[in-house]
Amino acid sequence: MKNKVNFVKQSAIILFVALLVFVTPVFGASVNVEVQGDGYVDSYPSGILCGAACSETYSSSTRLTLTAHPNAGATFVRWGGCDTFTSTTCTIDLNIDRAVVATFSGEVKTEYNLRVYRSGSPGVVQSNPFAIYCGSICTYDEAKFEAGSTVEVIASPNPGYVFAGWSGDCSGASPTCTLTINSAKTVTASFDTAGSNTTGGYSVTVQKTGAGSGTVTSSDRKINCGTACSTSYNNGDSTTLTAVGAPGSTFTKWSGACTGTRNTCTLNINSAKTVTAEFSSTAYTYNLQIATSTTPKGGGKVVSTDGKANCQTCSVQFPENSNITLTAVPSSGAVVFDSWAGDFCNGLKQPTCSFTMPAATKSINANFKALYNLSIEKRGPGQGIVKTADNLLNCGPVCLTTQLESTEITLEARPERRAIFTGWSGSACSQAGNSTSCTVTFNVDKQVVATFDHYLLPLTIQKTGPGTIASEDNKINCGAACNAKYLLDSQIQLKQTTEPNSRFKGWGGKCSGLGETCEFDISEGANEVSAKFVPLYSLSVVNKHNRVAKTYTGINCGDRGSKTNTAKNCLLQQLEGGTNVEIFLEGQGSAQWSGCDSRVIGKCIVQMNKNKEIVISMPAGEEASLVKQALARVFPQSGAMEYVQNENNLPFRKTLEDLQVLKMGHNLQEIESWMLDNLSWYMTQGGVQTALNNWQKSSAKQVLLEVFASEVSQYPTLAAFLSDENQKPFQHALADLKEGRGDGGKDGLKQWISQSNNRQWYFDATGIGSHIAEIERQLLEAEIAAKRPSISSISPEGGRIGRPAKIVGKFHDVQLVTVNDDAVYFVVDSESLITLPNVHWGVDPQGVKINTAGNVNVITKWGSASAALISPSQPVLYNANGAKESCFPGVGKGCDGAGGAVQSILRGIGTQIGCEDPKPDGSKICWISTGSIIHDNCCVRYPSGRQCGGPGTDGKPAEDNNHDGNCDIEWQSAVWDTFWRKAWRTTYFPNQEFNLAPSGRSLNNRYPEGEAISSLEYCAPSGHELREQDLGAFCCSGRFSSGKKCS
Amino acid sequence: MKNIAGYTLLIVALVFLAGCIGSPSSQQTVVEIAENSSQVKVETAAPVSYTNKLYALEKPANWEVEENQAFTYFKTSAEEDSNNFQENVVVHILPITSGQTLIGFFQDSITELMTTGTNFTVVEHSEASFGDIPAYKIIYLEGEQSMQKKYLQVFAVKGNNGYVVTYTAPPETFDNYLPEAESIIDSYDVK
Structure with missing residues (x-):
């Protein structure tokens, strides 16, 4: 039961949908495509092939897909007016009239619109090239044509009618009007009724054409053509014509008042009509399936000479045994026909294929190939050529070659002699690196750049020493820039410039000699040039020696400080750096050298690597000896000579210093002369006079000490008295020394005073005797003081109560010891200790007053000392x-x-x-x-x-x-x-x-x-x-x- | 002066003793100096012959020759050493006192250096020869601290001439060219 209900429901739904489908009225909607730029648009379903056919009317609700095809060298840019679009495809749902714009890159070709109106009686107006077709129910049609193109507008009256004439941009009554499209054009074709019958009847005429034969009959039997091929009908009548091919013939199509390929045609009589029935001799037709290939740059179409075929892909019926000629037409210049394939002309490379249609369905394919461009450019400063091995391509600075897809060519880069190929750029080459070959496969448009550089060879300057090497073109300026690159065969000129105090020593490598300039060509081998400069230095000799310094090369240099020196050539200049000079002294003896780089066998060797100064001095000992000799000659006096020859004293130091700073020559005469000239200084600031005085004083003292040596040995303090410059002995001795007593000098004085009478006089008259007496008195007093007794402590023997008293102190020559004025027995142990054996310390039975100071008294030759008995040291x-x-x-x-x-x-x-x-x-x-x-x-x-x-x-x-x-x-x-x-x-x-x-x-x-x-x-x-x-x-x-x- | 001469003879005697019986210690000294010197790799060039009237020798091809009146220098290729001294072997031939012996010639030369040189220090001493001519070889240091040089000096006497071949270098580069210098000295042939 339930299933029944469902069945009823499903049936109702199906019925409702069917009603919707069949009852919904079908309305037309047009689409108008505008192409901007270099390309065209086609559609699916077909109808649009714009540039040529840019407007079409479709059933409402049609989903139309437009595809944009850029021509060669152009690219598609964008859509406008689409519902959706992806890349080159645009989709629109035609519910209303739509307008779509497709924009391509490239030049926008100027086009003008041609509108054709049709008026009056039935007739057809169409254009050639075919873009406009305005039939009997058409008011007008229009299309765009390229500016400057020529378009024929052809007016064809329907049978029974006549073309009445043109108006607008065409004129006259010729059915064909040729227009040059140089602006927007509008023409009107007017048709009229032919043979207009005022009684109300119109003639109908049937004609037969073609290779075949047949008959045309009317439904009312008034026409049976055969033989009765014309009759008259009243206005408003209607009749149907039927064409039947005779055996061996086949009705092909109608023309005139009837059209189409169906063999029946109904005429409504409203004018005189002429109908033509075409019969072919072949009675059967077969399908020919036509297909074309496409490429990324587009494809093409196949066109038959009889106009039946004009498509990329289609199926066309051709009569058996009919002769067919097809032509493959590429869609653009970026595509070329390649070959035919299929049942006819298989492998044929010609775009035209002719064959006879057999009694079977056949197929044929037209294969197109894309053309790709390769742009070749040469860059860089170097010269070279880019060519193919077969020399078919030999490029100038820029060249372009177009090849069929999949074509492979190999380019070769060949630099000229002074150039070098550095490589290809771009992605066209299959080789990597800087191979001179480049193989290109044509599968997209490509670009390749061959770069040529100059063939440069290095030039290296090896310069040593202070100077500059410069090239004429200033690329070389060595010092700083010693390397440069030059084109092969370049002519180079180098110039050497010395610096101050330097000398050019010559070229090497590709140059030679000592010239200021050097010229040579850059060659394939090593391009190296050496140039040597040497610095020039000076050698100066400072000779502080009395021997003459010499070199083998001109130095003749004597003692610089000497007034009599005539060898004054002490300077050598412009000595080349790196050379050696030997300096030596004439004669025998030694010298001190300063500044030598080395010494070999008494010679000083100087390496000239800078300005040098050599100082030659006397050995220090020799120089000091020379000074001392001179000082001794000038100051021979006793006391002076010792002073001046002492190296710590001013005269020696000053003289040596003056000698070393060359205030005199290194010889006795000049040194002595110098000292005599400065004698005043030596005597005063130099201290010679003081030295003399001191010597005299010292001598006087020494003589006194020597003469009275025995007294001094007995009384040592007498020496101070004798040396005291304020005492008479010294004063008299100094006076006698200055008087030159005896033989003079120190020895003379000693001899003088040693004489007995003089000695006695000195002893008595100068106070030596009385001074000795005073010494003896002082000695006695000192002894007394030294031996006076004293007591420091009185302690019991062993620190024990009751033991004998021990007196500690200073005791010389003890005579008596008393305890409370009573003499007691005592023992002198030493000069510092006395023992009282019978005095029991602390327990004295005699009742000694032990707390009374001074109750023990020690009496000696030198005095007495007392102390309390109880005065222990501890x-x-x-x-x-x-x-x-x-x-x-x-x-x-x-x-x-x-x-x-x-x-x-x-x-x-x-x-x-x-x-x-x-x-x-x-x-x-x-x-x-x-x-x-x-x-x-x-x-x-x-x-x-x-x-x-x-x-x-x-x-x-x-x-x-x-x-x-x-x-x-x-x-x-x-x-x-x-x-x-x-x-x-x-x-x-x-x-x-x-x-x-x-x-x-x-x-x-x-x-x-x-x-x-x-x-x-x-x-x-x-x-x-x-x-x-x-x-x-x-x-x-x-x-x-x-x-x-x-x- | 008398003291200096005596001191010289004493030193020479000691040097001889060291050379005769102390060769291991002398070699040890040389090794120490080598270890302390700058380690510079010196490219050795093939030797070429040099000859004149008095002698012949072989020197490295890249060593320069400089001839003065009494000296002939064989100099290392001019490199910019830090010390700015171009190491060299110098040949000096000088007339000697008639009848002077090799030891006398040697002693006089060393005495002069000891009395006038600065910081004169004997490093090594030994007998040597120029071909079949007996010679003495001494290695010593001499010179102020900043300019001190190390010498390898060989003395020989033939006829009335004294022959002195000296390799001179700063102590720190002495060992760098020592093999070449010794090669020159070893090849020295008195005519």
Whole structure:
């Protein structure tokens, strides 16, 4: 069921589309193509071939494709008026009339329009060349023709009508009018009715032509031609004519009132009519398929002589056995016919092909080939030719050759003798590089350029030395430009120019000789020219020698400073660079040379590579000797000669300098003369006079020292007296020297003073004797001062309390030693040490006042010296037992008080005793009291005293029952201080040393005089209460403030 | 003067000893100098003969000849050396005192150089010969610092003439032309 419905729907749609197709009216639309430039346009569907046929009418909705074809040498430029276009193709949809413009490059040929009107009765007007065809229903037709062309306009009346005549640009009644198209033209062809019958009838006449035969009959049988070939019809009648070929003949076509090739023709009678039926003798026709080839530059068409064929591609019917002549016509000058192919004329190169149509369908092809251009140009300054090997082409500066496509030619470039081919340019050549051959294949238009250059050969100038080589044409200017290129066979002229102070030494290579100029031709071989210049230098000799310097070439140069020198040729000029000159000195001897480049066997060799100066000098030693000799001759005096010959002194230095700057010659006479001329300078600025004076003074002093040498040896300071210029001995000696005593001079003076009476006179009268006496007195005083005694220290032997006193000082000739005015036994150990063996230092039992200054007196031959007995040179650290005190003056035994157990008990009841445990740094705090100080001081001197720890009477440490009786009171004092808790605390440090020497500054001893002064080291602090009223001296302040408390 | 002569004799004696027993050390000295000198490749040209009345020799073809009255120079091709000195071999022939021996001629010449030359330093010394004529060869330096030259000098005596052939060059280029110079000297033939 459903399928049925679909079928109905599809049928309806098909029907609707069919109705649209068939019902839609067909309207015509025209296209008008305008061609600008050198080309033409054709169309598909056909109809447009513009330039010739530029307008056509097509069915509406026709899609028309136009193709632009540029003629040879031209290119297509653009379209105008297209719907779409690609390159040379333009597409338009013809719904309305359209106009399209195709523009080509190249010359735009001038064209004019020819419009042909048709009027009146039926008739045809057409043009030759065919472009205009205006038939019976045409009002007018028109076309453009090239300016200057000739166009025939032909008027052909339909049968029964006549051509009435022309108007417009044609005139007359001749059916053909020839027009020259030199402007836009308009003509009108008028037709009229022929044989006009006023009764209303018109004749109809049938004619037969052609090689064949047949009959023409009318539908109304009024005509049966055969034989009845003419009849009359009324105006408005209609009849149909039928042409039937006789056997062996074939109706071909109508003409006259009927046209076409169909064998029937209907006539509407409205005028007299003439109809011609053409019969050919061949009864059958066959198709001839015509085709043409195309090229990038276009193709062509085939035209038959009978006009049936005029196309690029078409099918035309020709009667069997008909003779056909086809002509291949290229579309433009850029295309040529090549050959025929197909069933006829195959391979024929002629554009015309004739044949007889066989009884079969046939085909024929006309092949066209494009023509391509090759432009050949020669460039460059060189000359040459470009030709083909067969000489068919031999170009001038520019040439053009046109060849069929695919043609291949080979060009050859041949430079002339003085030219060189440098290569081809352009893309035409298949060869690369600078090959002289160029093979060109013609497949597009091409251009090739052959470049020729001059054949230049290098010219090289090799110039050495200072000069210039220049060519006449200034291309060579060597120095700077020593190379140039010249054409073969060029004539060259070179010119040499020397620079100042130089010389030309000659040409080489292609030139020779010493001429100013040189001429030669540039040849194929090496073109090299050498030119040598040499600089000229001068050689100057400065001779500072008394021998004459010479060369083999003219130098004769003597001592430049000498007034008598006559050899003055010391300069050589214009010596060529690179040469050598030898300089030598006449005679024997040596010399110093400066400036030589080398030395060979006493000769100085100079290489002349610049201006040179050679300085010849005397050897330094020889020159100095010469100066010294001259100085000695001028200043022979004693004292002067030594001075002037000294090389450090002015006379020598100045003379040598003057000699070296050539103020005189190198000979004794001239040097001596120079010095005499400048004697004043030598005596004053030169210091000769001063030297003489100094020599006299020196001589006088020296003589005195020599004569009184024995006294001087005994009394050395006498020498200063004798040399003192302010003392009489010198003054008298100088006077005697100047007087020339004796034989004069230094020796004479010595001889004079050495005489005994004169010597004695000098001794007595000039103060030498009294000066010696004064020296002796001063010597004695010095000895006394040197030997006067002195005491620097008195210390115990070994630094130990109680040992013999040692007196250190200065002691010569000791006579007596006293202690507190009592003579004591002494031993002189040396001039710096005296020992008092019986004086026990610090423990003297005689009650020596050890704190009293001067109580030890040393008496010598040279005086006396005194000092306190207790005046050690350094602290006394050892007690009488020889031990160091480690806890002096702590309470108790050492620092332990009464000992470990007792001390512990005493501490338990608050007794101030002993020391606390050591701190981390080793220090410890101990109790100290006046009694412990007093007891320790006692034990220092009496180690065997009570509780002093020294060797007791029983050999054990002295305690309470085995001591020697000393220090008992002191021990009690310490005990009571402890008992009454009168001690204070003092810090002791590890390795602390204690000066045990008694002195007035401390209470370190029991001597009454020594205990009155307090100690800053072992004293009771302020506010501390002491045990007894008489102990105030133990306060640090030295006294009590109130009661027994220290202030 | 007496001291100088004595010093000269001492030096000469030492030089002889060095030449007789110290040849390895002498060669070592030469090698060091060669290593320190400028290394310039010198093209050697084929030798050509040169002859005159007194002697004949062979020299490189590209060496120039300059003849003065008493000297004949064989000069290297004129190159622009930095020192501007054209290395050369110079032949000097001079009359000598009648009866003077080769050693006397040699000593006199060296003494003169030692007493008047600047920075005179003997580099090497040895016996040599000109063909069958005994000769002495010495290499020394002499001259102010900026102009110092190195010499290879060969002395010979024949008849009343002293023959001295000297190759002179700056120390830095001495070795460059030494082979050619030695070739000239080796080819030297007294007529």
